[in-house]
Structures are given as C-alpha cells and as structure tokens.
Amino acid sequence: MQNSPYSSLFDQWQNYQKSYMDTWQSMTANAMPTMQPANPWSAAMENWWKAASNNAQPQTNDIFSMLLDQGKTFFDLSSQLNTTLVDAFNTQDSADDFENMVSKSFEGLKDTLSASASTAPMEFLERMVGQGWSSSTDFVPKSIEQLQSLSEKMISMPGVGLSREKQERFQRLAILAANYNKATGEYLKAHNDISTQSVDLLQQRFVEMYKRKEQPESCRAIYDIWVDCYEEVYAEEVMKPDYNSAYGDMVNALMALTKAHREIQDETLETLGMPSRREMDTLLQRFQQERREKSKMRAEIETLKAQVEALANAKPAPAAKAKTPAAKTRTTKATAAKSNTSAAKATAKRRTTTRKKTTTVSKSTSAKAAK
Amino acid sequence: MEAFKLNPDKTTEEIQQFNSNLAKGLKNLSELDEIESGVTPKEAVYHEDKLVLYRYKSASNKAKNSVPLLIVYALVNRPYMTDIQEDRSTVKGLLDAGQDVYLIDWGYPDQADKFLDLDDYINGYIDRCVDVIRKQHGQEKINLLGICQGGTFSLCYSAMHPEKVANLITMVTPVDFKTPDNMLSRWLQNVDVDQMVDALGNLSGEFLNQTFLSLKPMRLTGQKYLDMVDILANEKQVKNFMRMEKWIFDSPDQAGQAYREFCKNFFQQNRFIEGDLRIGEQTVDLKNVTMPVLNIYATLDHLVPPDASKALKKLVGTKDYREIEFPGGHIGIYVSGRAQKEIPPAIGKWLDARP
Numbered sequence A: 001m002q003n004s005p006y007s008s009l010f011d012q013w014q015n016y017q018k019s020y021m022d023t024w025q026s027m028t029a030n031a032m033p034t035m036q037p038a039n040p041w042s043a044a045m046e047n048w049w050k051a052a053s054n055n056a057q058p059q060t061n062d063i064f065s066m067l068l069d070q071g072k073t074f075f076d077l078s079s080q081l082n083t084t085l086v087d088a089f090n091t092q093d094s095a096d097d098f099e100n101m102v103s104k105s106f107e108g109l110k111d112t113l114s115a116s117a118s119t120a121p122m123e124f125l126e127r128m129v130g131q132g133w134s135s136s137t138d139f140v141p142k143s144i145e146q147l148q149s150l151s152e153k154m155i156s157m158p159g160v161g162l163s164r165e166k167q168e169r170f171q172r173l174a175i176l177a178a179n180y181n182k183a184t185g186e187y188l189k190a191h192n193d194i195s196t197q198s199v200d201l202l203q204q205r206f207v208e209m210y211k212r213k214e215q216p217e218s219c220r221a222i223y224d225i226w227v228d229c230y231e232e233v234y235a236e237e238v239m240k241p242d243y244n245s246a247y248g249d250m251v252n253a254l255m256a257l258t259k260a261h262r263e264i265q266d267e268t269l270e271t272l273g274m275p276s277r278r279e280m281d282t283l284l285q286r287f288q289q290e291r292r293e294k295s296k297m298r299a300e301i302e303t304l305k306a307q308v309e310a311l312a313n314a315k316p317a318p319a320a321k322a323k324t325p326a327a328k329t330r331t332t333k334a335t336a337a338k339s340n341t342s343a344a345k346a347t348a349k350r351r352t353t354t355r356k357k358t359t360t361v362s363k364s365t366s367a368k369a370a371k
Numbered sequence B: 001m002e003a004f005k006l007n008p009d010k011t012t013e014e015i016q017q018f019n020s021n022l023a024k025g026l027k028n029l030s031e032l033d034e035i036e037s038g039v040t041p042k043e044a045v046y047h048e049d050k051l052v053l054y055r056y057k058s059a060s061n062k063a064k065n066s067v068p069l070l071i072v073y074a075l076v077n078r079p080y081m082t083d084i085q086e087d088r089s090t091v092k093g094l095l096d097a098g099q100d101v102y103l104i105d106w107g108y109p110d111q112a113d114k115f116l117d118l119d120d121y122i123n124g125y126i127d128r129c130v131d132v133i134r135k136q137h138g139q140e141k142i143n144l145l146g147i148c149q150g151g152t153f154s155l156c157y158s159a160m161h162p163e164k165v166a167n168l169i170t171m172v173t174p175v176d177f178k179t180p181d182n183m184l185s186r187w188l189q190n191v192d193v194d195q196m197v198d199a200l201g202n203l204s205g206e207f208l209n210q211t212f213l214s215l216k217p218m219r220l221t222g223q224k225y226l227d228m229v230d231i232l233a234n235e236k237q238v239k240n241f242m243r244m245e246k247w248i249f250d251s252p253d254q255a256g257q258a259y260r261e262f263c264k265n266f267f268q269q270n271r272f273i274e275g276d277l278r279i280g281e282q283t284v285d286l287k288n289v290t291m292p293v294l295n296i297y298a299t300l301d302h303l304v305p306p307d308a309s310k311a312l313k314k315l316v317g318t319k320d321y322r323e324i325e326f327p328g329g330h331i332g333i334y335v336s337g338r339a340q341k342e343i344p345p346a347i348g349k350w351l352d353a354r355p
Helices: A007-027 A040-055 A058-091 A095-115 A120-130 A144-155 A164-211 A219-237 A241-271 A277-313 A325-370 B008-030 B090-096 B118-137 B149-160 B183-188 B193-200 B205-213 B217-231 B235-249 B256-268 B306-314 B337-352
Strands: B042-048 B051-056 B069-072 B083-085 B101-105 B142-147 B165-171 B277-279 B282-284 B293-298 B321-326
Touching (some): B008 B217, B118 B277, B149 B277, B165 B337, B183 B256, B306 B321, B321 B337
Parallel strands (some): B165 B293
Antiparallel strands (some): B051 B101
16 A cells, blocks of 8 residues: 555545544444444444434434435445455556456455345335235245245145145145245346346446546445446346246246235135125126126116107108199198108107116116025 | 546545535425425316316416317326426416316225226226216317326227217327337236236235336435435425325326236237237227327337337328427426426417317
C-alpha cells in the first residue's frame, strides 16, 4: 500500500469511515453496545433509525424499514466493492494484474450473493398459497434426512382397513412434498446461477471501465451498474427453456401439493359437519349456471316484448280506392279479410308466447323442485 | 494508469445527502394525506354484482361528441390509473377533447365469483353496460376504448357485436401473445393452469403483483426505493410516488374461471393468431371487427411488447385501421406528461372525424 501513488486517497477514505463511526459511537456511547460493526455506514443508518423511529408515526415504519434495508444493501455493496477495488489496485503493476486481482476479490462477492440468493420468490408464492390458511409447505421436510425418514416411515406402508384411502392420501401428499422440494431446488439453483453470472458481468464491466480510464462517480453509480448487470443477465436467462421448465415444474409441484392439502382439509371439515370448499364450489357452479340461464331468458323476453310492441304499433295498410260500386264492395271485403287475418295472426302469436312462457316457467319450477 | 478512486469527499457528501433526505422524508411521509383513487368527478349509472359503470362529469364547456365512449379496463389492477391525479388523467384529457366518457369498474372479485368466465365478462357484463349506454343516449352504437387486457376483451366484444360498436380504440393491447420478447408468456407455457385454478380458486392479487415484479426484480424491488429517497424531501413528488405505489399494489383477485380461460386461450394457445377462439357459444373472428380501429402501443412496454399489439393490423377486417406509436412504457402511456399532451387529444380528434 505504501508504494502506490494513490494510497493516500484510500487511506483518507478509510479514515473518513472510521471517524464517522467514532463520532456516532461517542454520541451514543451509553445507549449502544460497543462493538465494531461490519460496515460503519450501515450501522450508522441503523442507529439513526433507532433514534428517529420513536418520533415516526407507526404507518411510516414499514416504508422506512424498506428504504433503510435498501440503503444498507447499497452501502454494504459500496463498502465491499471499495475494499475489493482498493485491494486490487494496491497490488497491481499492470492492467492484467488488476484484472486478476479483481477476479480473485470478486470470488468472495459471488459467494456472498449466492448464499443470499433471493428466497423472495418462494416466500411470496408460499404466502400466496397460504392466504391465511396454514401453508401447504408446512408439510415440506426441511432437510434431505427429514425427507428420507418421512419417506421410509410413511410411503413404504401399504394402506389397509377402514382408513386405507386416508393413508394413501397422506402417502400421496408426502410424494408431492418430495416433488416440490426437488423442483424448488432446481428453481433456486437457476436463480443462484443468475446471481453468479451477474457478478461475472459486473466484474467485466469494472475491468472495461478501468481500461477505458472511466471512473464510477459515486457509490450510487456503482450500485446502478450492479443493477444493470443483474437485470441484463436476468432478462436473458429467464427466457431460456431450462429456466421456463424449472419455473413451470416448481409452480406445478406447489399447486399439486396445495390441491392435495386442500382435499384433506375439505375432508376434515366435512367430517366435522362444516361446509367445505368442495361443497361451496358445487353450489357456486350451479348458481352461476342458473344466473346465466336467467340472463339469457331475460334477453329473450326483452326481444319478444320489442317484437310484440312493434306489431301492436304497426298500422294496417291503407285500402286502394274503388272505381265501381262492385269493386268497392270487393275491396271492402278484401280489406276486412286482411285485417281479420292480421288480428288472427297477432292473437295466435300472443297465445304462442303465453304458452312458451308457461312452459318455460313450468320447466324452471320443475327443475328447482327436482334440485 | 489512472486508479479507480471514489472521491471520499463526494462519497461523504452523498451519504450525508441520503441521510438528510431520509430525515426530511420522515416528516413528509408522516404528514401525507390519504391517497385518493381517481380525481375526476363521476357518477355511478349502473350496478351489477361488483361492477359499477361510471359516467365522468366534464368541467369543460366544449361540445361533446354525441357518441359516448366506454373505457374497458383490464381485470388486473384498478382502473383509476386512467385518472390517477389532476395533471395525469387520461380521463380528463378525453373529457377535454370533447368525449362523453364512461368507465367500467370491475370491483374486487371474491371466491363467490370464481366461476365467472370470459363469456360472463364479455357477453354479459360488457354487453349490458353497452346496452345501458346505448339506451341512455338513444344510440345504436357507441365508441369503445380497451386498455391492455380490456383491449383484448374489447376486440372479442367488437368481433361478436359489431352492430353495437361505432369505433374501437385499443391501448397497449396484447393480440399476439407469443412474440419472442414476451417474458410473461414464456413463463406460462409450462404451467398447468387448470391445476392452479383448481387448487386456488381465484388467483390472488398478490400473486399477480409478484409475477409482474419478477419481470424486473432488482429495479422494481430495490433500485426504485433508492430512487424514492432522492425525492423524499419534495412533498409533491412523494405524494405522486405514493399514489403510483398504491395503484401498483392495489390488485384485485382474478376470478378463477376467467383467469383459466384467459391464460389458456391467449397466453398458451394464442387463439387470436391460431384461430378457433370461442367465448361461450360464439366463435370470435377478428375479421368481423369491421369498424374503424385505432391501435395505440408503447415502444418501451415490457409487459405488452410492441409487436404483440402491432399484430392486430393483419387480423382485423376493417379498412380504416391506424396505429399510434408512443415512446414510453406500459404505465407511462397514461401517466407521463408527454402522454397527457399527445394521446387523449389524438383519440378525440380521431373519434370526431368518425361520427
């Protein structure tokens, strides 16, 4: 470090961090335990929030916690990257040496990111499935040893006796749980790979910047570069068939497990004499079908009403003028015959409509009685 | 060779600014009023189940287009995105452009609605709303504006009931669900949708939120909140941010059967393109969309890529087809300042030219 012409600047940076932390500690010496935090900036933010949150309204706590978490991640990354770059730079004699040092230093960062590869997708999915019920994944064994033990005990025994079907349902649940575990593993592995690749890309970007003699302007700039790298890798990887297959398998396994779990819940509820989801579904389906038929009938009635109204409002055609008395009589008789026919037709139509209405009502009444 | 050097003074200043913004933000967030959902006055003119049909009241004295305009929004998310704030309201823009605007608010489905299917939504709810408006105005036909999934519904409706639609506008509407850049569609290909709906009934809004956030996870769950810290000291910007935040996470559940049919018919089987689309007992053929069509899409839309919308051109039967390309994203097309200046006036002008 002493040999580098720029070592004084890095020393200054480290000293600034230390003096900031020392200032915080001296201000809060009595309130806080005196332990050296891993990242003084993150710790400073945490301590600030502890002091400030007493004055904050409860409804703002959630959003502030979220903002602080992001801030701590951001500063942790900046601090870690700064250390990485300092180490790399202080030992380098050429661009290749710099690249090699960065590469070695980034291995640690990759391990960190892989270890903390997001379980958020799983948590969200499982929370969605839970929705206030006990989560299906409570059944999921948390280790291979647990799974093996469970498998050996339950799956190997054939079902016998009155509870044979119940036993087979639980055996099936165990198999589905094992499938879900396996599918989840594959899915999380895919995300781990994305994290690792994003770090590789980040490393590459820094080396390219160094070669172009460009500088990240701020901690935020470093964070933004990292986000860009992650999104770039992510956008490419999640479009690939392997990822889509892993995603589909994971979702399907979770849904199969959820469905089996709910079937068991329904049976339990029915045994207790309480309404189950299955029974409600049957009712709702029939009810919705009835509503559709009612809607259709209502539309037909409106159409028929409009037709009847149109007919009722239709004026008879004016009679042609007669030239001779005989012709007049013939014309009069013909006009009368015509109106009689029209009236007869209208009456016949009304009768038919009434019959149809009666038939429809009777059908509906019988159908309801049958149910 | 130049060293990498983070300027310690600048970095310290950056961190101090961050903390300062947080402190000011604490005050601004604590004093925030309740976030209103929708700003333009409206009245409910029709109710059915959880659906409400609203008519918006115009403050403008401009003469209205005698043919009313019905906005059909998606089932996903809430429709007040089109009227999210005073200076970011597509509804207000349309009213100022002289249109008589109606909007369907689908409400919040619950498990009692799980057997509502696409036929119920399109040939049921939408058709009855159209009839209410036609009757109210004494019009044979009305204008229809479909947004996103609502645009897909509007296309189906117009194909099945062309006699009731004067002009059709689609905004950021997916037509081809299997373009190479459609991430959502890729993810759904291997999912057993039947099993999913059988297991869950309705699909929760939270599940959909997580799916949409997963399209750009780092930006939407991380970077966005660091960006928020930059604006925390500005009360107005904070309120705007929180308004958007409320809308993003205010997601209704999806009625199970409708979700099943939509995913299978469109995302998985891509029936507009492949053909043989049936809604209820009717076949849907976009060649029957014979009324004038205005198709608006966003060039940076990551949810509905431009090609997914542009596919409409070759499918409709109308000879009066026009596209508007907007340089923005799926949401920006409603809320950006530029969109407010360009889109509603363009729609108004296009409609007024086709009475």
